[in-house]
Amino acid sequence: MASDVPPVPVFPKPVTLRDVAAQAGVSVATASKALNDQGRMTAETRERIRDTARSLGFRPNSLAQSLLRRRSFTVGLLTNDTYGRFSLPLMSGISDSLVDAGVSVFLCNVEEDPRLGQLHVEAMLDKRVDGIIATGKRIDRHLPVDLSSLRIPVIYAFTQPDPDAVAFVSDxxxxxxxxxxxxxxxxxxxxxxxxxxxxxxxxxxxxxxxxxxxxxxxxxxxxxxxxxxxxxxxxxxxxxxxxxxxxxxxxxxxxxxxxxxxxxxxxxxxxxxxxxxxxxxxxxxxxxxxxxxxxxxxxxxxNLAALGREAGLTLLSLVGGKPATPGIRKLPCRLVMRQSCGRLPDDEKDG
Amino acid sequence: MASDVPPVPVFPKPVTLRDVAAQAGVSVATASKALNDQGRMTAETRERIRDTARSLGFRPNSLAQSLLRRRSFTVGLLTNDTYGRFSLPLMSGISDSLVDAGVSVFLCNVEEDPRLGQLHVEAMLDKRVDGIIATGKRIDRHLPVDLSSLRIPVIYAFTQPDPDAVAFVSDxxxxxxxxxxxxxxxxxxxxxxxxxxxxxxxxxxxxxxxxxxxxxxxxxxxxxxxxxxxxxxxxxxxxxxxxxxxxxxxxxxxxxxxxxxxxxxxxxxxxxxxxxxxxxxxxxxxxxxxxxxxxxxxxxxxNLAALGREAGLTLLSLVGGKPATPGIRKLPCRLVMRQSCGRLPDDEKDG
DNA sequence: GCAATAAGAGAAAACGTTTTCCCAACTAGG
DNA sequence: CCTAGTTGGGAAAACGTTTTCTCTTATTGC
Missing domain, CATH: 3.40.50.2300 (Response regulator)
Known part of the structure; x- marks a missing residue:
């Protein structure tokens, strides 16, 4: 019965540091140091290890690194805006500011459902996110989750923050x-x-x-x-x-x-x-x-994209251990001129 | 100078299985087995361990589990739709179908930028996602990434798939x-x-x-x-x-x-x-x-939400080792009746 | 020629789990 | 009383890294 099913794609095991070390004829310790510019060794050895790593297509396992460093390079993004008008530019700004730091974003849509909120927050915590950004579709409503006593930094963006939290909203x-x-x-x-x-x-x-x-x-x-x-x-x-x-x-x-x-x-x-x-x-x-x-x-x-970027950067600095003064920061809006106002009588313009 | 900065929030170390074991007076092995319904021990011991785990607020570290199981319970969601009209319902459907399986979603906005695409794909791979869903704003355009030879399952939803891939599009x-x-x-x-x-x-x-x-x-x-x-x-x-x-x-x-x-x-x-x-x-x-x-x-x-759900479930089954026949699956649309067509002359209705 | 230092590289511990194997103490059978 | 089996639980390896420590060998200074 197993003979005419479609072929199961075979997913080869990823190459590990051990493989690289073996191939290069060194220990994993040395291999690690070579790739991370740590420790002391001849330039020749370092280069050789790097070459074999490259040729083997080695990529370090983030899970192992995260476990050791106690830092996962991921953050959770909570939102209840399924509609997206506000959260999309926000998310895009957040994501932009984080991707350059090598931080990935877990998308958590909690709707208005406390159960879903709890579920997502626990999943984030279990996955050891470095921080959480809470986002919503209304500045004056809380998400259906309690983030007030988490063991990780939390930033609020375009949603009602807890007291003593760091928050960004539009002015x-x-x-x-x-x-x-x-x-x-x-x-x-x-x-x-x-x-x-x-x-x-x-x-x-x-x-x-x-x-x-x-x-x-x-x-x-x-x-x-x-x-x-x-x-x-x-x-x-x-x-x-x-x-x-x-x-x-x-x-x-x-x-x-x-x-x-x-x-x-x-x-x-x-x-x-x-x-x-x-x-x-x-x-x-x-x-x-x-x-x-x-x-x-x-x-x-x-300026929601800018607001998101600001939120992302602030979370990053919070994760990095730099303190941020709690409170609500209002970020300025801007007027986008089109043609529904007419032009100024004199030199200013409204195009 | 460090005396009048705002207080740095102190983030206590999470409680580990070792803490639970110590508190309960057993080994970590026994503690693990107690919490996972594995191994043999008196009901009394099991209950005692569970109680201390509960009272300590123990939550297993997903990173450690993932490392061991070679399964991270995360997937990557690639999109180039910053605009969101199509991808939001899609994402919401995908997310819904995955959250119940305890799988979290990495949001990766790749725009039209191959560099960004490469960056995100590598980040996903490094973080050992169990699979990837590729999503776009057009059925007839590729994302600016090559997913054709990844070591993990890939599903295409509402974007141009590679040949021999599993894809879902609207009919x-x-x-x-x-x-x-x-x-x-x-x-x-x-x-x-x-x-x-x-x-x-x-x-x-x-x-x-x-x-x-x-x-x-x-x-x-x-x-x-x-x-x-x-x-x-x-x-x-x-x-x-x-x-x-x-x-x-x-x-x-x-x-x-x-x-x-x-x-x-x-x-x-x-x-x-x-x-x-x-x-x-x-x-x-x-x-x-x-x-x-x-x-x-x-x-x-x-029916993009349904399409997303379908894509999520299929990815899940792929990750679970069940093969899926490659090809493009077209999912049916539906007509949503409002008032711009008039009613049927007879018994059918268009309300 | 000998001690002191430096260079190069490896062994091992650690991160927090899960799982396999093993061991001691019972229990039952003869 | 002795063996075989069962029960409760622990030791250790494993996952893939990073980092500290240690060890051997080469280099330098005198």
Whole structure:
């Protein structure tokens, strides 16, 4: 019965240091030292060992090294963002910063499930990760795991941290300031704010910065419109803002790009031109949305890849034994200019 | 100078089997056997060892186990999809299928960079992953890595496989059939196809299935319109299809959801109703797009999560020593009904 | 020519497990 | 009472490295 099954691929045993040593006619100790630039031996011996290692295709077994060094060169990346809009750039930044240090990343999707979270954390601990980065889809929600008393360094990035932890989040107030200030400089006088539900902390943070920036600039505050993070809400909000006898806005700062998309479409449908009649700025700079609006959407970018890189580097230094002061670090946003705001009257530009 | 730096967190050494054994007054051998249900000893001894292990919070060091068993319970996941639309569901499916087997996943983003690919593959090999899953954003493109002669099992999922490899891809022809056949059953007579660039293999595969299905049903074939994967192209295509004196389509099968979005918007702008005047079906079932169109978009879903699960399970069985016949397995798509096609005249439904 | 030093290389311990083999102490059978 | 078998448990090897220590041989200084 075993004669006509497809051939089982044969996986040869990896070549070990012992093989190299035997082939080169030295002891494993010497072989190890030759390859690691340690110990004393003739240049000839060292070269010979290296040559045989190369020719045999020797690669040291990381498991053995890790066991000995008590350092696995791996970290765990916990996330509950299956959706990916936020975690993808974040993950990519984290991964970038680590791969150069030879550190590999375990991807752990914990959803909202504490059991899954526990499972993954234990697996990471058992595999002796050097540290853990916790990531999420919301700054104001905890992952369904307790990382507060682990024996390894933990960094939080774009998720609610435990007290006394090291955390990186975006500076949402700064992002809002960037948007509103930009409108002000362009000479917009009635700037509205259409954003997400009150249950999100960032909604309040940005709304507060929105108000403050308007007041700074001596402009009227239109009470922010809270709704959902959807295109449909963008449509609705335009109806509320523009079906009025009073003065209508000449700019709308939106809480995310989907709302902005809805706003732009709704404005066009009622014959208002963007950016001429109304300027629009979004948030998140989700390219797939921001580049598809007509005109393309100027939007606040949270620099999540940079945030991820920062988190990765900080974890690395923590793992290396350098202490980091606990606390939340807010990293600046940037405004990505497209065509939904119009140009500055003078020399500055908004392309 | 070291007196006023923040306190360095102290990371206590993990408790080892030796600690457990000492505490319980037995040898490590006995302790190991007690915890693994091996060997012979009194039930009392076994229980006592287990109790002390529990009370000490002992967790076996995976590195040591892996070294001995020559099996690390980790796999590498290679991808070049930073964008994430396809790889996220895929990754989530893969991860789901593996986590239950206690297998952790190394995330390796190789972009399009052979150097990065090489780097990651070597890191995986060094860390003695049990297998590798290669994933991409295109079925018809190779990752920038050579996995053809590795000493470990490799599975390809949603990317171009090497010959004689085991691969899983979506059945795009089947997906196209699903869409066109659905239109036919709804009584649509002139069904158009607006899709992406000719450089994509799936464009031809789907177009071919589109033609075949129309012919099967005795309907006229409108030559597929090839363009880009963008909303803008959806707009343009509508202009081409409907600015004509001849008969106009009553259904459009789109190559992805963004094109469909453009098509629906363009139809609305020229006063054509969806689904009454024209039915529209998209591809990819990207919820964020499909649910935001007005009306919500019926779309072909490639079941990527299921595909990922399948890939994960197959890798597991390969790692377990069971052979798998090489070749490309096409997994069926499914049609997700929303409101862009209208209902069947009779008893079937499209909700 | 002899001690002191340096150079080159190997032996062995260590990392934390698992597993095979072995040994002592019982138990049962005659 | 003596042997054969069973039971409970430990010693040691193994996985593949790195590192410390030791040993032999060559070189130098006087």
């Amino acid at each position: 949402d107030a700064g992002g809002a300031w960037l948007a509103v200030e930009h409108f002000c400089r362009l000479g917009r006088k009635r700037i509205a704010h259409v954003t997400g539900p009150a249950s999100f902390a960032v909604v309040h943070e940005r709304a507060q910065a929105y108000r403050a920036t308007l007041i700074e600039n001596g402009l009227p505050v239109i009470e922010p419109l809270l709704g959902t993070w959807s295109e449909a809400w963008g449509h609705e909000a335009v109806a509320k803002l523009f079906d009025t006898n009073g003065e209508r806005p000449d700019a709308v700062f939106c809480g995310n790009d989907q709302i902005a998309r809805g706003v732009i479409d709704a404005l066009r449908e009622r014959g208002l031109g963007v950016p001429n009649d109304v300027g629009v700025i979004g948030f998140d700079n989700w390219e797939i949305v921001a580049e598809a609006t007509r005109p393309p959407l100027t939007s606040v970018d949270m | 795009d022809a089947g997906g196209a059939w699903l869409a066109v056949e659905h239109f036919c059953r709804l009584g649509r007579k002139r069904i158009a196809h607006v899709t992406g660039p000719a450089s994509f293999a799936v464009v031809h595969e789907r177009a071919q299935a589109y033609r075949a299905t129309l012919i099967e049903n005795g309907l006229p074939v409108i030559e597929p319109l090839l363009g880009t994967w963008s909303e803008a192209w959806g707009h343009e295509a509508v202009a081409k299809l409907f600015d004509t004196n001849g008969e106009r389509p009553d259904a459009v099968f789109c190559g992805n959801d963004q094109i469909a979005r453009g098509v629906i918007d363009a139809l609305r702008e020229r006063g054509l109703g969806v689904p009454n005047d024209v039915g529209v079906i998209g591809f990819d079932n990207w919820e964020i797009v499909a649910e935001a169109t007005r009306p919500p978009l019926t779309s072909v879903d490639m």
